[in-house]
Amino acid sequence: MTINRLVAAMLLASASSSVLAEESFTVQDIQVEGLQRVALGAALNNLPFNVGDTVTEYNLSRSIRTLYGAGHFDDIKVFRDGNTVIYRLRERPTINAIEFDGNKDIKEEQLIESLSGNKVEVGEPLDKTTLKSIENGLTEFYHGVGKYQADVEVEVTYLPRNRVNLKVKFEEGDAASVRQINIVGNTLFSDEELLKNIESQQDLPWWRFMSSDRYQKQTLNGDIEKITSYYLDRGYLRFRIDSEQVSVSPDKESVYVTLNVTEGEKYTIKGVKFVGDLIGQDEFITQVLPLKDGQLYNGALVTYTEESIAKLLARFGYANSKVRTIPQVNDDTKEVELTISVDPGKRVYVRRINMMGNSTTKDEVLRRELRQMEGAWLSNDSLELSKQRIQRLPYIESVEFETAPVAGEDDLIDIGFTVKEQPSGSFNAGISYGDYMGLSFQIGVQQENFLGSGNSAGINLNTNKYQKTLSFSYTDPYFTLDGVSLGGQIFYSDLDYGSSNLEAYDYTRYGFGASIGYPINEYNRLNFGANYVVNKINSxxxxxxxxxxxxxxxxxxxxxxxxxxxxxxxxxxxxxxxxxxxxxxxxxxxxxxxxxxxxxxxxxxxxxxxxxxxxxxxxxxxxxxxxxxxxxxxxxxxxxxxxxxxxxxxxxxxxxxxxxxxxxxxxxxxxxxxxxxxxxxxxxxxxxxxxxxxxxxxxxxxxxxxxxxxxxxxxxxxxxxxxxxxxxxxxxxxxxxxxxxxxxxxxxxxxxxxxxxxxxxxxxxxxxxxxxxxxxxxxxxxxxxxxxxxxxxxxxxxxxxxxxxxxxxxxxxxxxxxxxxxxx
The missing domain is CATH 2.40.160.50 (membrane protein fhac: a member of the omp85/tpsb transporter family)
Incomplete structure (x- = not known):
């Protein structure tokens, strides 16, 4: 007992001595050496202490980790000279330029975006530790598309003033071909029947040069889903792919794919029931439901049912609904009871619709084509119809829309329509003289979007030895708010076909007319017109x-x-x-x-x-x-x-x-x-x-x-x-x-x-x-x-x-x- 107390006293004395050995001191000055581009203030801001603070060796060690975390330095050392703390730093080199060589499968825009995500871009300090991960990531990408011989190397060239150029060198090589696809465990359907439904091709003969047997991991994953769906759509609810193996040949030019499957047995639907809120559409959904009692289970029909219910709910403003099918499987009777859970969520309303990209066309011209209104609930059908109607305009090349939730509101969204305009008219003008034609003058403008109003206007004047024509036309497709159009035209022409060596007669024609159009619905329209025309034909x-x-x-x-x-x-x-x-x-x-x-x-x-x-x-x-x-x-x-x-x-x-x-x-x-x-x-x-x-x-x-x-x-x-x-x-x-x-x-x-x-x-x-x-x-x-x-x-x-x-x-x-x- 006395010996144990003596040992305890000795250990306590030793611990006290160790604590006293970590001497603290008051910082009188901080000196930083080796800065080139990083400002002194920026370096000092990353230190966990200031002049006048009392620090220990632990604080100095911690300051090194803090400076490394700032991402500006490759090497950091700290010294103490009395009460002065001295930091000797080596800055990371700044990236001066990035060059790509040998890349064909990856566009430079994609590479630049990927490197930026890793903070490797011009003007930024270079963290050499990221270069290896970039090399490995790009190599892995090439392996995913079947190029197992690919090699990626980042070459660093040092420049004066602590700058570097990066050159990413690619050796892509040839893609490995799928030599053979083996399916093990299938007895119900042959390999040929299953493989004809997938995208991956195997060992193609030379005459099928328009097809490709190139291996791609993403394509194989999609093919696995297709094979799974093939069985599920035919009632084999317990089908599964137990494993997949991709073996690469020693020369890395071919791959062998093996899929081990368990087919199971067919299951029939015992019953279908709903849980949740069907927003009062229970009877309609039940009538159009494609899943019936006693029917063979079909995975595609189950997915179609979920999507159809979600689309129906979206028509009534429930854009964020969740529809999922819960199967209750009875392996003894080979039956499955389906429970369709419907959670419509909150009805979503449209707060504001914004038009973007239309530099010529007025907002009101685009808005009058909308079938989704501000203040109304969000309807996917109305959104798609609005997009179609805008895109049918002859002066619009493309239309896209996106929805954005309103901050702080879970039932409001804003919609942005982005349009890309295109030329919507034609223009011609000229003056010339020839021995046969004489003096010729022509000018013509036909514009389907006159001054951005959406109205159609045209004027044409042409005169030469054998013809004189003049015409004006104007049409307002929205003369009334409900889409009634009104147009008119005035025309005059005097043609001497004999002088033109076309046909031997003179034809003078002039008159005026008007037209009106009525929309029946979104797709049908009636048009009516009347013209007064005077004709004179001679010779x-x-x-x-x-x-x-x-x-x-x-x-x-x-x-x-x-x-x-x-x-x-x-x-x-x-x-x-x-x-x-x-x-x-x-x-x-x-x-x-x-x-x-x-x-x-x-x-x-x-x-x-x-x-x-x-x-x-x-x-x-x-x-x-x-x-x-x-x-x-x-x-x-x-x-x-x-x-x-x-x-x-x-x-x-x-x-x-x-x-x-x-x-x-x-x-x-x-x-x-x-x-x-x-x-x-x-x-x-x-x-x-x-x-x-x-x-x-x-x-x-x-x-x-x-x-x-x-x-x-x-x-x-x-x-x-x-x-x-x-x-x-x-x-x-x-x-x-x-x-x-x-x-x-x-x-x-x-x-x-x-x-x-x-x-x-x-x-x-x-x-x-x-x-x-x-x-x-x-x-x-x-x-x-x-x-x-x-x-x-x-x-x-x-x-x-x-x-x-x-x-x-x-x-x-x-x-x-x-x-x-x-x-x-």
Missing amino acids: ISDYDQLRHFRAVLLDSENPDGGYNFTNYELSAGWVRSTLNRGLFPTAGHYLGANIKVTAPSSDLKYFKTSFEGRNYIPLSTDHSWSFLSKLEVGYGNGYGSKNGYDYTLPFTENYYGGGQNIRGFESRIIGPHAVILGATSVPGLPGDGGSFPSTPENDIYDVSQRSTGGNAMAIATFELITPTPFLSDDYRNSVRTSFFVDVGNIWDTEFDINRYDGLTQVSSSQRRPKLADYADAGLIRATAGVSLQWISPMGPLTFSLAKIIKKQEGDLQENFSFNIGTTF
Whole structure:
């Protein structure tokens, strides 16, 4: 007992001596050596004591850790000289520049962003300890995409004034290919049946060069999910993948994937019940519920049910609802009871909607397309519909929206719509002089977003030797708040087709008109219009198809007076559009039907109908690939009669083919040609030397080289829209590349080829086509080619390269064409 007390006393004395040995002192001065870029004040602020404080060796040791934590120094030493504390520091070098060499799979923007996240950026001090982790992280990325031979090294070059340049050197190597995928444990479905549903490919032959068997870890993870879903969708509720092994070959050029699975047995649904709050929609949800009692369990249907309920709740403002399915599995009976838990959360209201990115378009023009209103509850359907309506505007390239919670409020959000505008009009101007054309002057502006108002305005003036045209048009699509549109136009044209070597007649036309449109719902609209048009035609070529036109208009007392007629045109149309964009759509359809008819009080009585249908089917999730099918049909004719002659569609209203609508053919070359009749002659009396016209059955005829158009049209287009090669994604919505097939014909339902039976066709010095049955709708033309469309600042431009597949007698080809006009 005495010995133990003695030992305890000795240990206590030793501990007291150790405490006294840690001498404290009062700091009289602090000196810092080695600073270059770091300010003295910034260094002193990181110290845990100041001059005048009493410190110990522990405090000095702690100050070193504090200075290291500031991130400015590579080496820190502290000394004591009496009551003066001296710090000798070596600053971390400052990064002067960062260079990347050899990177192909990772863009420099991504690398810079990744390095910035690790505080490795120009102007910042370099922490060498992070370089190894950067190297390892990038190497791991390459391993994840199958490049096991990849190597990443960060090279440091020291510069004067304690600066460094960093060079990240990449040796990416080739990606390892998937040599074999083995599935172990599957007896219900074969390897081939399971593997055909996944994205990873194995050991592809050389002729499948368009496919890839490159190994990627992310792709394999997705494939595992697909295989799991394949079983769950067929009732195998207990299916699981027990393990996955990826083995790399010694040369690191191939990988072998092995999946060990347990399939289990099929389970059926015993019952479905709901818990939680269905916001009064219990009956509706129960009626549309795809999950039924006794049905085979289907994982896809369960997910679809959850998503459908969440979307329904979102329509009523419950944007943050939580819907989950809780299965109660009975392994004995192989049945599962599903309990769907619904927590709608709080109803969310919209406090404010902000418009961003519109430098030209006024806010009110965009806001009037919104179907989600401020102060109302948030509806995902209304948000998506608002986005669609804004994006259908021809002067908007793209629209995105995001929601942001209001600070301190759990039931309020703000919505921000960000739009990207695009050119919405065209402009042309010029003045020139030529021996043939004379003095030419032209100016034209067509703007679909006039002064940012969303109104459409146009003015065109063109004058030269053979034409003088002037037109004004203006349309307000929101003349009233509920979307009733109102527009008007004034026009004048004086064309001398004989001087232009196009067709031999003079045509003067002027008038004015108005139009009004009514929205039926979000997708359908009715349009009505009326025009007053005065027409004057002189010096027209005399060809046979105009006999009815001449008979009802020509003044027998003044046969050289030309054709003067005034028409009162009435029109009605219907449009249905679900397109996702106004220009260059990639999804949805457009249907438009229109009829124009002259009033009975008009000089010419006729009608003209047209229909256009377009359907876009996206072939990829990002809509970079899409398929367009388009149909245009039209028909016009006269109604009533005069002087025993039926009214017909005036030739000025005819349809024409070639150029823009059937690419690969010259403009206005497809369709009926003019048939010009002429009389043969017989000799006069002997010694007279003259001649007399023969009887009509001996007439001759000629056929014009170019088409005069027809009263019926049918054109179909099939177009595969593809990504434009070598073009940044920033221009994807303003440039479009496509491969097309155009098929169609223009014909004349009133043409009677039997009129020319027994007559002889003659040919002039120019090459003329042979007479064909221009009433035959089966004289089909077809072309195929590639097209490039660009919405340029000067207006839409279209370049087409086409090859004729099927043509008819007299057709002229035009392999390459360039047009300025509307895109579709």
